[in-house]
Amino acid sequence: MSHPPVIEVSGLRMRYGDTDVLDGVDFEVARGEVVTLLGPNGAGKTTTIEILEGFREPSAGEARVFGDNPSTADEDWRARVGVVLQSWRDHARWSPHDLLLHLGRYYEPYSTPERKRPYDIDELITMVGLEDHADQKIRTLSGGQRRRLDVAVGIIGRPELLFLDEPTAGFDPQAKRDFHDIVQGLADLEDTTILLTTHDLDEAEKLADRILILAGGRIVADGTADRLAREITREAQVRWSRNGERFVQATPDATQFVRELFIQHGDEVADLEVRRATLEDTYIALVQQFESGQTAMTTATAFEEPGG
Amino acid sequence: MNPRTHAVKTGLARGWHEFALGLRSPQDWGFYVFMALVTLGYLWLNRNNTVDGEGISMSLPAFAMPSILGALIAFGLVIGPGYSLAMEREDGTLLRSKAIPRGVTGYVAGQVVLHSMGIIPTFIVILVPGMFLFDDLMQNGAAGWLTMLWVTVLGLLATLPLGIILGSLVPNVQKMGTWGFFPVMGLTAISGIFFPIQALWGWVQVVAQIFPIYWLGLGMRSAFLPDAAAALEIGGTWRTAQTVVVLSLWAVFGFLFAPRVLRRMARRQSGSQVEAARHDAAQWVR
Numbered sequence: 001m002s003h004p005p006v007i008e009v010s011g012l013r014m015r016y017g018d019t020d021v022l023d024g025v026d027f028e029v030a031r032g033e034v035v036t037l038l039g040p041n042g043a044g045k046t047t048t049i050e051i052l053e054g055f056r057e058p059s060a061g062e063a064r065v066f067g068d069n070p071s072t073a074d075e076d077w078r079a080r081v082g083v084v085l086q087s088w089r090d091h092a093r094w095s096p097h098d099l100l101l102h103l104g105r106y107y108e109p110y111s112t113p114e115r116k117r118p119y120d121i122d123e124l125i126t127m128v129g130l131e132d133h134a135d136q137k138i139r140t141l142s143g144g145q146r147r148r149l150d151v152a153v154g155i156i157g158r159p160e161l162l163f164l165d166e167p168t169a170g171f172d173p174q175a176k177r178d179f180h181d182i183v184q185g186l187a188d189l190e191d192t193t194i195l196l197t198t199h200d201l202d203e204a205e206k207l208a209d210r211i212l213i214l215a216g217g218r219i220v221a222d223g224t225a226d227r228l229a230r231e232i233t234r235e236a237q238v239r240w241s242r243n244g245e246r247f248v249q250a251t252p253d254a255t256q257f258v259r260e261l262f263i264q265h266g267d268e269v270a271d272l273e274v275r276r277a278t279l280e281d282t283y284i285a286l287v288q289q290f291e292s293g294q295t296a297m298t299t300a301t302a303f304e305e306p307g308g
Numbered sequence: 309m310n311p312r313t314h315a316v317k318t319g320l321a322r323g324w325h326e327f328a329l330g331l332r333s334p335q336d337w338g339f340y341v342f343m344a345l346v347t348l349g350y351l352w353l354n355r356n357n358t359v360d361g362e363g364i365s366m367s368l369p370a371f372a373m374p375s376i377l378g379a380l381i382a383f384g385l386v387i388g389p390g391y392s393l394a395m396e397r398e399d400g401t402l403l404r405s406k407a408i409p410r411g412v413t414g415y416v417a418g419q420v421v422l423h424s425m426g427i428i429p430t431f432i433v434i435l436v437p438g439m440f441l442f443d444d445l446m447q448n449g450a451a452g453w454l455t456m457l458w459v460t461v462l463g464l465l466a467t468l469p470l471g472i473i474l475g476s477l478v479p480n481v482q483k484m485g486t487w488g489f490f491p492v493m494g495l496t497a498i499s500g501i502f503f504p505i506q507a508l509w510g511w512v513q514v515v516a517q518i519f520p521i522y523w524l525g526l527g528m529r530s531a532f533l534p535d536a537a538a539a540l541e542i543g544g545t546w547r548t549a550q551t552v553v554v555l556s557l558w559a560v561f562g563f564l565f566a567p568r569v570l571r572r573m574a575r576r577q578s579g580s581q582v583e584a585a586r587h588d589a590a591q592w593v594r
Contacts, residue, residue: 050578053407055403055578055579078408078409079409085400085407085582088400088582089400090396090400090404091401093329093333094325094329102321102322102325103408105321106411106414107408108314109310109311109314109409110409153404157408
């Protein structure tokens with residue numbers, strides 16, 4: 001049984017003044033997938049998400065979510081999509097309980113036997129860990145508590161697709177773990193498709209089925225954390241010691257290198273450690289690659305246009 | 309269940325909840341009491357002044373009290389939603405509503421209820437002490453109260469959409485002074501609220517009569533004052549039919565344009581915009 005992709009993006013461009021924030025972005029997200037969008041600040045992650053949420057119209061290209069253009073999609077479409085944006089300061093006088101109760105009501109007409117909408121409020125409040133703060137004014141919540149409320153609002157309609165823009169910014173480690181449990185629960189139990197942005201690479205690796213790296217307005221990498229590491233940073237690090245002296249060697253073929261190491265030194269080799277590139281290594285390598293590429297291009301342009 | 313009707317109902321409950329939150333808030337009461345003190349203080353200081361016309365002389369408070377109530381409707385329902393919308397655009401309330409199915413419909417329904425309800429405490433804090441401070445404020449009995457009611461409702465329909473248009477067009481909260489507050493205050497000054505409009509030049513009278521504030525004041529005076537007091541008005545009558553026509557025209561104008569302007573504004577809402585507004589606001593405070 002195959003479903004059409006939940007998100008289809010092709011040739012997406014976004015131009016502000018003279019700068020192309022997005023310069024031909026293409027990707028797809030299948031139903032039930034958890035996809036993380038990584039990229040340096042200003043790479044266009046938020047812009048991409050806002051286009052998919054229907055809050056922004058691209059300058060060119062096509063974005064389809066559930067087969068519809070998000071910027072013209074109707075309210076039934078809206079009921080299937082959950083949104084957690086970067087910053088809210090709204091409803092300061094309301095309590096989390098009253099706000100969730102109120103916002104949840106909008107989803108009642110969209111409830112189906114398979115997908116009961118909205119969530120039970122008390123269940124939701126417990127799920128995000130706000131049970132001790134459900135009745136105090138939102139204004140008095142800490143930054144982390146506010147963010148938990150934002151997540152609760154984002155999922156109150158039991159969305160089939162959830163957008164999370166830096167959901168764990170400002171979370172302490174415990175809050176982060178709680179949040180990861182929620183996301184994994186949504187993906188596993190509710191078959192929710194999730195697209196999230198983050199700067200936390202461990203988080204990306206932990207949550208995502210697939211990682212997209214956005215740099216310079218394009219998707220420069222697309223794959224599982226493992227695959228990205230293998231394809232982009234091919235070298236592994238081998239560490240060992242011999243006669244109390246420590247060695248480090250980067251090599252594209254760690255297995256062959258270690259075999260030779262043993263043939264040469266036998267029992268003298270100790271403390272052997274082979275470390276594959278982490279997502280962080282991959283990410284840094286990619287972004288650096290891209291940035292040096294961009295510098296080269298800028299220089300080339302400068303030479304083409306003398307007297308500018 | 310029709311989702312649209314459902315959203316409107318949810319929005320009405322929202323407006324009621326916000327109104328109730330306001331009633332529990334010291335800031336809101338502070339605002340109501342401040343308004344009452346300014347109004348009643350002004351009237352009390354002028355309690356011995358009179359407004360004179362051909363064959364009639366009445367105390368200034370008797371003339372100005374109903375006029376001020378009329379002006380307060382316009383003030384509350386233009387400036388109130390104006391500020392709300394400008395502020396809730398910046399703090400993300402509107403964006404939150406946009407992210408929810410038919411949330412903007414509910415949001416607007418809530419604004420209508422919230423600001424309409426706001427008239428009630430405004431009137432109470434001014435009218436109740438006013439009744440004790442000044443004699444014979446209401447001279448037409450039950451019929452007078454009924455007139456007050458329809459003038460209020462019609463005034464609400466005429467001015468609230470203007471507040472929504474204002475709130476949708478004003479670039480940010482800081483601009484509400486120049487876009488909303490000062491124009492409304494200026495218009496109030498020339499609309500025959502504090503003294504009969506005939507004291508002003510002819511062309512100013514014409515300008516004032518284009519806008520709803522003059523007619524709200526006139527309608528309120530017709531509710532509170534005896535028929536003889538109509539001698540102080542333009543043409544020597546209450547011009548009730550004209551009051552209904554002008555206020556209705558404004559209502560029709562508002563109901564035609566407010567949804568369009570609002571939709572256009574709501575369409576442009578995005579997270580980055582909220583973020584930028586927050587940034588600007590922080591700059592402005594510093």
